[in-house]
Amino acid sequence: MTHKKMKVIKFGGISLSNGIGIDNAIAIIKKKIKKGEQIVVVASARGNTTDQLEQLLEKAARGSAYKTALENFKEEQQQPTQNADLSVEFLRLENLLEAVFLLKDCSQKIKDEVLAQGELLAVKMLTSLLESSGITAQAIDARQLLVTDENFGNASPIEALSKEKVLACFNKIDKNVVPVVTGFIAANIKNETTTLGRNGSNYTASLLANYLAAEELQNYTHVNGIYTANPDLVKDAKKIAQLSFAEANEMANFGATILHAKTITPLLEKNINLRILNSFNLEDQGTLITSESNQKGIKSIAVLNQVALINFEGRGLLGKVGVDARIFKALSDQQISVSIISQGSSERGIGLVVDAEKATEAVLALEAAFEMDFYTKDVHRISVIDDVAVVSIIGQDLNNFHHPFNALIKNQIVPLLFNNTITGKNVSLVIKKADLHKAVNVIHGQVFGVAKKVNIAVFGKGLVGGTLINQILENAKAVLDRRKIELKIFAIANSKQVLVNQDGVSKDWAHQLENQETTKLGVETIIQFAKTHHLENLIAVDNTASADFVSNYLPLVSAGFDLVSSNKIANTNSFSFYKTLREALKEHKKEYLYETNVGAGLPLIDTIKLLHESGENITRIRGVFSGSLSYLFNKFSSADIPFSTVLQEAIDLGYTEPDPREDLCGNDVARKLLILARELDLENEFEDIHIENLIPPAFRETSSAKFLSSLADLNAVFTAKKQAQKEDHVLRYIGDLSGDLFQNKGHLDVKLTSVPVSSPLGSLKGSDAIFEIYTESYGEQPIVIQGAGAGAKVTARGVFGDILRLAKNNN
Ligand SMILES: Nc1ncnc2c1ncn2[C@@H]1O[C@H](COP(=O)(O)OP(=O)(O)O)[C@@H](O)[C@H]1O
Numbered sequence: 001m002t003h004k005k006m007k008v009i010k011f012g013g014i015s016l017s018n019g020i021g022i023d024n025a026i027a028i029i030k031k032k033i034k035k036g037e038q039i040v041v042v043a044s045a046r047g048n049t050t051d052q053l054e055q056l057l058e059k060a061a062r063g064s065a066y067k068t069a070l071e072n073f074k075e076e077q078q079q080p081t082q083n084a085d086l087s088v089e090f091l092r093l094e095n096l097l098e099a100v101f102l103l104k105d106c107s108q109k110i111k112d113e114v115l116a117q118g119e120l121l122a123v124k125m126l127t128s129l130l131e132s133s134g135i136t137a138q139a140i141d142a143r144q145l146l147v148t149d150e151n152f153g154n155a156s157p158i159e160a161l162s163k164e165k166v167l168a169c170f171n172k173i174d175k176n177v178v179p180v181v182t183g184f185i186a187a188n189i190k191n192e193t194t195t196l197g198r199n200g201s202n203y204t205a206s207l208l209a210n211y212l213a214a215e216e217l218q219n220y221t222h223v224n225g226i227y228t229a230n231p232d233l234v235k236d237a238k239k240i241a242q243l244s245f246a247e248a249n250e251m252a253n254f255g256a257t258i259l260h261a262k263t264i265t266p267l268l269e270k271n272i273n274l275r276i277l278n279s280f281n282l283e284d285q286g287t288l289i290t291s292e293s294n295q296k297g298i299k300s301i302a303v304l305n306q307v308a309l310i311n312f313e314g315r316g317l318l319g320k321v322g323v324d325a326r327i328f329k330a331l332s333d334q335q336i337s338v339s340i341i342s343q344g345s346s347e348r349g350i351g352l353v354v355d356a357e358k359a360t361e362a363v364l365a366l367e368a369a370f371e372m373d374f375y376t377k378d379v380h381r382i383s384v385i386d387d388v389a390v391v392s393i394i395g396q397d398l399n400n401f402h403h404p405f406n407a408l409i410k411n412q413i414v415p416l417l418f419n420n421t422i423t424g425k426n427v428s429l430v431i432k433k434a435d436l437h438k439a440v441n442v443i444h445g446q447v448f449g450v451a452k453k454v455n456i457a458v459f460g461k462g463l464v465g466g467t468l469i470n471q472i473l474e475n476a477k478a479v480l481d482r483r484k485i486e487l488k489i490f491a492i493a494n495s496k497q498v499l500v501n502q503d504g505v506s507k508d509w510a511h512q513l514e515n516q517e518t519t520k521l522g523v524e525t526i527i528q529f530a531k532t533h534h535l536e537n538l539i540a541v542d543n544t545a546s547a548d549f550v551s552n553y554l555p556l557v558s559a560g561f562d563l564v565s566s567n568k569i570a571n572t573n574s575f576s577f578y579k580t581l582r583e584a585l586k587e588h589k590k591e592y593l594y595e596t597n598v599g600a601g602l603p604l605i606d607t608i609k610l611l612h613e614s615g616e617n618i619t620r621i622r623g624v625f626s627g628s629l630s631y632l633f634n635k636f637s638s639a640d641i642p643f644s645t646v647l648q649e650a651i652d653l654g655y656t657e658p659d660p661r662e663d664l665c666g667n668d669v670a671r672k673l674l675i676l677a678r679e680l681d682l683e684n685e686f687e688d689i690h691i692e693n694l695i696p697p698a699f700r701e702t703s704s705a706k707f708l709s710s711l712a713d714l715n716a717v718f719t720a721k722k723q724a725q726k727e728d729h730v731l732r733y734i735g736d737l738s739g740d741l742f743q744n745k746g747h748l749d750v751k752l753t754s755v756p757v758s759s760p761l762g763s764l765k766g767s768d769a770i771f772e773i774y775t776e777s778y779g780e781q782p783i784v785i786q787g788a789g790a791g792a793k794v795t796a797r798g799v800f801g802d803i804l805r806l807a808k809n810n811n
């Protein structure tokens with residue numbers, strides 16, 4: 001067989017599984033032969049055979065019944081044709097398992113022998129199928145080709161010997177015969193079976209490509225190529241069309257399971273291209289890995305999953321020379337390699353990441369090596385954290401690292417340790433395994449800026465809530481295009497029903513919500529749903545007017561939600577609740593925005609916050625805070641009409657609450673005033689506010705119907721107030737906050753007042769709200785914010801604004 005222009009074609013396990021898998025593999029090989037290509041096929045064990053063999057072994061070693069499982073295994077292997085003679089391997093497996101069952105013990109050496117049968121079976125089946133479709137094929141047992149050391153389970157090839165054997169074997173093969181070689185398996189000098197480590201078939205293929213000086217290695221798998229992150233974990237991962245060997249190597253080293261860490265070197269040595277292709281999607285060009293380097297450098301995220309973190313703590317190690325060397329020696333003596341080390345991560349401690357299955361062994365080795373140091377109390381503890389994973393951001397500059405890091409913290413994922421490599425721009429984070437899925441998605445969203453997903457739960461679907469949901473759905477595409485933020489409403493709830501959808505609710509939400517079962521556990525259901533589906537960047541929006549709902553704020557915050565509300569209750573409850581909520585927000589690094597609490601869509605709270613936080617001394621805030629009361633007194637003052645006529649008009653226009661006494665009593669204005677006061681760090685309670693109740697005492701207790709039918713009885717009182725004014729003055733119902741603001745408490749007044757018609761307050765029109773903010777620097781000249789201060793549409797817009805602010809903040 002000549003090797004020029006020869007290609008090594010490797011099929012992964014799933015690409016050889018029963019059904020479409022094996023059919024496609026045969027079709028791919030046939031097509032290549034038809035085209036006259038010269039190929040060598042390397043095959044992994046089919047489907048998840050290796051895992052199944054591992055399980056059979058474990059059963060047998062435990063002394064549990066394994067025979068039925070073995071029969072099922074054999075039946076599956078014998079698919080799709082009885083023509084393949086698999087009897088040798090089946091018998092070998094039966095004998096090996098029987099021996100393990102009797103001894104109740106299994107060495108790594110036996111395990112390699114058992115696992116090797118998987119590849120041998122695959123190659124026999126493949127050869128038989130090729131033969132029956134008219135292709136002359138020859139099954140080759142790689143144990144005749146690759147010579148390794150004796151490190152069972154993870155053996156290293158002895159180059160010179162292996163190459164010699166490979167060349168000798170292939171030189172004898174006729175060029176019309178397709179060699180089908182077992183991946184993964186080899187033999188030591190004593191001819192005992194070894195394996196190259198899990199997922200090692202790629203390595204076999206790249207060794208063969210090297211020895212045979214192949215033109216290309218094509219790796220057929222079940223994904224379209226190499227992605228910016230494992231596509232099983234990150235839906236939005238993008239396929240990388242081309243990678244350099246160095247970049248691929250980096251990814252493999254940091255755990256991208258699609259590449260075996262050792263695969264690249266043999267290819268690099270001989271400059272052999274590697275193509276990752278999808279045997280289930282032949283249209284796709286896959287990923288090409290070559291010596292050409294990409295100028296910009298590639299970014300990707302890789303995960304090491306089966307790892308443990310060892311914490312080596314010793315106060316007495318400060319300044320001692322050679323401790324690291326001793327640690328590494330103790331571990332390397334046991335063939336344990338360390339993938340990440342971080343020094344000084346704990347008090348005089350060292351954190352080490354090792355393979356999970358080696359963790360106990362590693363601790364024992366370290367305890368033995370540092371026995372004396374325990375006596376002298378220089379080392380006081382060596383512990384293991386099992387359920388960890390390492391997420392590496394490859395190509396990550398440290399100067400930008402704060403972006404993904406902050407995003408993790410915002411999502412309540414605190415890495416146990418992180419480190420960076422000196423060569424190459426890589427940062428690795430050790431995190432709890434439970435956080436893995438979410439962490440990889442959060443980092444991916446940040447690093448690739450593709451689109452950051454923001455997951456929103458909307459509580460309350462009344463006028464404001466419903467309008468908001470529709471606004472979000474209508475504008476989601478524009479927000480995605482302009483801001484690269486993907487807004488998803490994953491939950492909608494009212495007091496009775498909950499609608500959840502991981503992919504975001506659709507335009508039909510109202511109808512779907514109605515058809516949901518009634519549940520009383522809305523908030524817990526939603527918190528649990530977000531957890532189960534690893535949803536990131538969570539925002540809870542409260543558009544209810546409910547006093548009860550506010551008690552959910554604390555659980556939501558501790559579950560990782562930022563809050564937005566148009567509901568004022570949380571800010572006007574007792575000061576102690578106000579403080580508790582702020583403390584919880586701080587503790588969980590969450591934010592709470594409520595711009596619409598005062599002045600609906602007007603940018604009021606944000607302005608006051610900015611002024612206050614920048615140290616500007618706000619001395620007074622005064623204004624007409626209520627749209628309905630603005631309308632009432634603007635109209636009543638400007639024309640010669642009875643108060644009751646204006647009030648009836650306001651009721652008819654829907655400007656007031658159904659019972660207008662809720663507006664006239666002044667409580668709503670008072671709540672807004674209290675919210676502003678608390679923005680200035682004043683510790684006022686609602687009871688501190690002097691409220692001028694506009695409802696004459698005789699009308700306070702009557703029924704709604706009675707009140708609405710006797711509006712004319714209010715006229716005398718209001719006409720008297722109007723007439724008692726100075727010339728060119730008008731009535732305005734205002735909130736007024738003043739006093740010594742250096743004290744803890746401000747002076748808060750809600751009252752009907754008379755102002756010159758030419759003043760900003762006096763010239764107010766329609767149902768506009770107005771806010772005058774007096775500060776020390778601005779002196780007598782207040783900052784004035786004026787505009788529509790009510791209405792479902794503007795309020796919903798304001799809530800939407802808060803959501804976008806949070807979404808951007810999370811960057
Ligand atoms: N960056 C990545 N791009 C693509 N796949 C990845 C990546 N990281 C991890 N994977 C995983 O690698 C798997 C394919 O590799 P592997 O299972 O070894 O294939 P095969 O058995 O065909 O050799 C995918 O299912 C995916 O879960």
Ligand SMILES: N[C@@H](CC(=O)OP(=O)(O)O)C(=O)O
Nearest residue numbers: 012044050198199200201202
């Ligand atoms: N069958 C072996 C080797 C293997 O499957 O390699 P690959 O992932 O490259 O197909 C395993 O499952 O570990």
